[in-house]
Amino acid sequence: MILVTSSAHTITPAIYSNLTYDVARDFAAVGAIGSVPNVLIISPAKGIKTLKEFVEAAKAKPGSFNFASVGVGSAVHLSAERFRIAAGYEAQHIPFKGGAEALTEVIAGRVEYYFCPIATALPHIRDGRLLGLAVSSPKRASALPDVPTTLEAGFADSDYTFWIGAFVPAKTPKEIVEKLNREMLAAVQAPAVKEKLATLGVELMPMSPAEFDAHVKGEIQRYGAFAKAAGLKAN
Numbered sequence: 016m017i018l019v020t021s022s023a024h025t026i027t028p029a030i031y032s033n034l035t036y037d038v039a040r041d042f043a044a045v046g047a048i049g050s051v052p053n054v055l056i057i058s059p060a061k062g063i064k065t066l067k068e069f070v071e072a073a074k075a076k077p078g079s080f081n082f083a084s085v086g087v088g089s090a091v092h093l094s095a096e097r098f099r100i101a102a103g104y105e106a107q108h109i110p111f112k113g114g115a116e117a118l119t120e121v122i123a124g125r126v127e128y129y130f131c132p133i134a135t136a137l138p139h140i141r142d143g144r145l146l147g148l149a150v151s152s153p154k155r156a157s158a159l160p161d162v163p164t165t166l167e168a169g170f171a172d173s174d175y176t177f178w179i180g181a182f183v184p185a186k187t188p189k190e191i192v193e194k195l196n197r198e199m200l201a202a203v204q205a206p207a208v209k210e211k212l213a214t215l216g217v218e219l220m221p222m223s224p225a226e227f228d229a230h231v232k233g234e235i236q237r238y239g240a241f242a243k244a245a246g247l248k249a250n
Contacts, residue, residue, distance in 0.1 A: 042184065048181065159216075
């Protein structure tokens with residue numbers, strides 16, 4: 016049995032008090048498939064052109080901004096909260112059941128912004144229905160090379176890497192975990208797969224099981240502490 020999940024996996028212990036499993040101990044990390052930058056999108060009708068203007072507008076009317084997500088503790092929610100706190104403004108979180116509904120509300124201007132997975136946002140940015148102000152990843156996204164990162168824009172400790180990775184039960188023999196890792200890395204490097212991932216804005220994250228395990232455990236500590244400090248809790 017293989018679990019394919021996102022980086023939201025590492026924050027669940029901090030926001031759910033009744034988990035029936037231990038995120039760190041009950042899973043063996045196989046490897047990361049890749050990362051997907053989240054892009055801060057707004058309606059062009061808002062008249063905001065840069066991230067600096069966006070933050071200035073949010074601070075000018077405290078609490079007047081709201082932002083979409085696909086649920087408390089989701090990767091897009093964490094991207095938004097990390098940036099909001101780093102930039103120092105207040106905004107109301109509006110969780111939706113799915114990304115399509117969130118996009119519709121941002122395009123219509125009823126919700127100010129959304130840290131959307133880049134693959135979902137790209138068609139709307141390209142046709143002018145949405146404006147991408149910044150990406151939450153540590154480096155610029157190859158699919159949107161002209162859009163700065165939140166770090167480049169001057170907001171320290173505002174980045175968040177949204178990744179997709181694979182896990183197996185903790186008691187899975189090490190040799191099986193390592194074989195799965197090799198097969199997965201070979202699969203994502205296949206030309207057709209690599210090309211398809213690139214069109215979706217996915218950046219490859221090649222890691223050994225040990226490297227990915229260390230990465231995951233580091234995020235459990237880092238983002239768990241952040242979630243608690245920010246008061247993020249599931250309803």
